[in-house]
Amino acid sequence: MDNLDGHATRECLNAWPAPPHSVIATDPLYRRFRSVQAAFRRRAQALMHDCDCPQLLHGSANVLLQLSEQDGLTLTELARRCEIENSSLTALVDDLERSGLAVRERSANDRRHIHMVLTQKGREVAPRIRHVWQQIQQIAFASISAQDIERMQSVMQTIESNLNGG
Template identity: 30%
Template structure:
C-alpha cells in the first residue's frame, strides 16, 4: 500500500510527482487545473479497478454491467437499443455489441416491441437478475471501502463536481 498523499498549506492532498511534472509542462505556470485533471483520471481508474475486480471472471465488462443495471430498472417493458445508447451516452453500435455479449451469456434477451413491430426491446433475463443480485453486495462493500472517510456532504459535492466536468466536456464538444 502506498503512503498517503501529502497536503498543501490549505490541507488539500496533492501528488508531488504530478505537481512536479505539471510545473515543468507549464514552465512554472499554474498547475492546479492540470493536477486536478490527473487526480480525476486517477480516481476514475481506481473506481474502475475496484469495479472490475467484481466483474472479472463473471463474463461481463463494465459497459455490459451498465446495460444490465439500466435493464434492471427498466422493468418488464425493457429498453430499445437507442434508449440504452442515449442513457449510457454511447453509440447504438456500441450497445448492440454489449447486448450481443449479454445475450450469449443469457443475461439479457431481445424481444419484439409490442408497439412497433420493426423495433426490438432488450430485457433482463432471470439469469441476469440473479447475476445482478450476486454482484450487488460485493459492489456495495467495495464502494463503501473506496469512499471510506468521506462524509455524505463530501460525496454529494464530489458527484456534483464530476457531473459539472461532464457537462463542460459536452458543451466543449458542441462548440459552445
C-alpha cells in the same frame, strides 16, 4: 553534444525540481479523472470475480442494472437511460447476450424495435452485481463524508459545464 552532458549534469544536481504551478494545477488533476475511473473499474472487476459474477464491462453491468429495474426496454430507450449512443450500446448488449444474461427479442408490433429481456440467469446475477457496486461505494467512500462526496460531484458538474461553455 556537450550541452547534452550539461543537461545530464543538471539532472544529477537537481533531480527533483518542483514543477511549475501551472503544471501541478492542471495536469495531475486532468489525469486524476482517468485514474480514478480506472481504479473503480479494476476494483469492480476484482469484486465481480470474487462474487462469481460474469466478467462484464462496466457499461454492460450498468445496462443489466437498468434492465433489472425495468425489463424489456428497447435498445434506444436503454441507450437514452445509459446516456450513450445507440452504436455504443451494441457492444454492451452483445456482452450481455454472450454472457447469457439477456436476449434480444424483436418486437412483433414494430419489427424495427428490439427489446432486451433478462434471462433467468440475468435475474439471478443482477442483484449480485448491484451488491458489488454497493460494496465498491463503501470501499471508495470509506472515511469520506457524504457531504464531501456530494460537494465533489457538484464541483465536477460545474467544471464540466464551465468547460462546455455553459
